[in-house]
Amino acid sequence: MIYFDHVSKVFEDRDISLEDINLSISAGEFVSIIGPSGAGKTTLVRLILAEVQPTSGSVSFESQDLSLLRESDIPAHRQRIGVVFQDFRLLKMKTVYENIAFAMEAAGKTDEEILADVPYVLSLVNLDHKKDRFPHQLSGGERQRLAIARAIINQPDVVIADEPTGNLDPESAFEVIEILKKINDLGTTIILTTHNPAIVDALKKRVIKLDQGRIQSDEAQGNYQSA
Amino acid sequence: MSLETDFRRIINNGIKTFTRNSVVSAASILIMTVTLFVISTVIFLNAILSFSLSQIQDRVDVNVYFYPGTSVERIFAFQDELALLPEIASLEFVSQEDVLIAFRERHAGDFLTLQALDELNTNPLGAVLNIRAFNAGQYEAIDAFIQSQTNLITGPQAIIEKVNFRQNEQVINRLNTLIRTTQSLGFFVSLFFIIISILISFNTIRLAIYNSREEIGIMRLVGAQNRYIRGPFVVEGLLYGVVSTVLTVLILIPVTLWLSKATTTFFGGLDLFAYYINNLFQIFLILLVVGMLLGMISSFIAVRRYLKV
Structure with a gap:
């Protein structure tokens, strides 16, 4: 589903961020990408989102080479991917309900679909009783659950979670991972970047370790130590 | 999704941000009100100028003296x-x-x-x-x-003893130059003030949108189309314009009333308040169009910077 073919990325103001990455992620996989800060995890995610383009090599989403996407096709591409960030990136001027509704509006969903799906997803992440709150009125865990709800509302093919537990206490972190596992069980591909060994070990799923922009290991059922 | 739904959502979102972001909205409206006030001052100054000039012109004549x-x-x-x-x-x-x-x-x-x-x-x-x-x-x-x-x-x-044009000629010529200079000078001074105040308004709106740059980035990551992100900001700019126009028009009532009491004799009989009331509709329309365009265009340009994520 996602293919990296000899991908390198050099940022002008930094050293090499990614170097010669070859990688393929199949539909339905749960892949954890680990590695120290600056290893290139976030760059990998940004490449999949077509937020940045590779310096050399190509990134493809299904059969589409992302470097060939036109500016006007990028929104449609991003609608197929749900993203969860460490810093939540919620719309602070919108309520819980509106944050999710906005993602649906952006995807061109009808009012009826929005009315039906938003409450359902909110109950899935257990936020239905806080739908009129603003993000700043939520705890860290609640915000991340909201971000997940927003990421999955349009039934994307892939959910990318970039350090989703970085700002959470262990309990909220596990809650978030449980939700991600549930989504994966329903068939959605999950790409998780994390620092947290406990989470990776508990998952028992594919683990890719990055270091200084290179893939160090790629194990089908890895854990933090072995990787 | 129908265009109508799209349009309705954009307007709704614009109104929501406008009301929720009240501090930023208030600041933008305040600055834009000052801009519109400057523009209406220019309108009044022009009225005063042309009225005074026509008064002076009326006083000029040529006399033919007969034996x-x-x-x-x-x-x-x-x-x-x-x-x-x-x-x-x-x-x-x-x-x-x-x-x-x-x-x-x-x-x-x-x-x-x-x-x-x-x-x-x-x-x-x-x-x-x-x-x-x-x-x-x-x-x-x-x-x-x-x-x-x-x-x-x-x-x-x-039968003609004297025509006083020659004596008046210099005065008439001077008056002609004076009228032309005043008019073009007035035009440039007005233009200068209007440009300055428009720039200030534009920058205020830019700052307001700079404040929302993160939100714009998030909207893009969620996969929103550019026009769908930009739309609500343009609606917000339009609302700044409408509210500022109403405020300016209201503020001008006591201001012209006070000014007309103080200056009617000075301006050779032009009653500023009466002028304002008589031309209220036109002035309102001018300010409204300027205000709405200023708000919308400023927002449109300011958002563009952040749409390149």
């Missing part, structure tokens, strides 16, 4: 000929008797002059024809016409 004893018929014949000139706005005949009366009134306290006048048995003053043109630049042509009537000016048939 005492000239028959009224000949004067009227000349007057009829003058009336055919397209430059003539009005002709006013003042008879010998009226000139004398006016003279006596003017010198009511001057016994010596009146005594001298009384000692003459005849009226030494001739009739006068006051000529007014549509604008100050036309007196030259009128004078040329009069000067071409040589048989009326020289020789035994002469």
Whole structure:
């Protein structure tokens, strides 16, 4: 589903961020990408989102080479991917309900679909009783659950979670991972970047370790130590 | 999704951000109100200027003095000929008797002059024809016409003793230059102030949107189309314009009322408040269009920067 073919990325103001990455992620996989800060995890995610383009090599989403996407096709591409960030990136001027509704509006969903799906997803992440709150009125865990709800509302093919537990206490972190596992069980591909060994070990799923922009290991059922 | 739904959502989102972001909205409205106030001041200044200029222009005329004893018929014949000139706005005949009366009134306290006048048995003053043109630049042509009537000016048939255009010429020319300079100067000064205040408004809106740059980035990551991100900001800008216009129009009521009390005599009789009320609809419309365009275009341009994620 996602293919990296000899991908390198050099940022002008930094050293090499990614170097010669070859990688393929199949539909339905749960892949954890680990590695120290600056290893290139976030760059990998940004490449999949077509937020940045590779310096050399190509990134493809299904059969589409992302470097060939036109500016006007990028929104449609991003609608197929749900993203969860460490810093939540919620719309602070919108309520819980509106944050999710906005993602649906952006995807061109009808009012009826929005009315039906938003409450359902909110109950899935257990936020239905806080739908009129603003993000700043939520705890860290609640915000991340909201971000997940927003990421999955349009039934994307892939959910990318970039350090989703970085700002959470262990309990909220596990809650978030449980939700991600549930989504994966329903068939959605999950790409998780994390620092947290406990989470990776508990998952028992594919683990890719990055270091200084290179893939160090790629194990089908890895854990933090072995990787 | 239908265009109508899209449009409705954009407007709804714009109104929501406008009301929720009240501090930023208030700041933008305040600055834009100042801009619109400057623009309305320019409108008023123009009105005052053209009113004062027309007042001054009205006071300029050319007078033809006839010899005492000239028959009224000949004067009227000349007057009829003058009336055919397209430059003539009005002709006013003042008879010998009226000139004398006016003279006596003017010198009511001057016994010596009146005594001298009384000692003459005849009226030494001739009739006068006051000529007014549509604008100050036309007196030259009128004078040329009069000067071409040589048989009326020289020789035994002469009836015209004097035309005071030559004396007035310098004043008229100066006035002409003054009017033109004031008008173009006024235009440039107005333009300068309008540009400055528009730039300030534009920058305020840019700052307001700079404040939302993160949100714009998030919207893009969620996969929103550019027009769907930009739309609500443009609606917000439009609302700034509408609210600022209403505020400006309301503020101008007491301001013009106060100003007109203080300045009616100074501006040669222009009642600023009456002018404002009489032209309220046009002024409102001008401010509304300027305000809405300013808000919308500023927002449109300011968002563009952050749409390149």
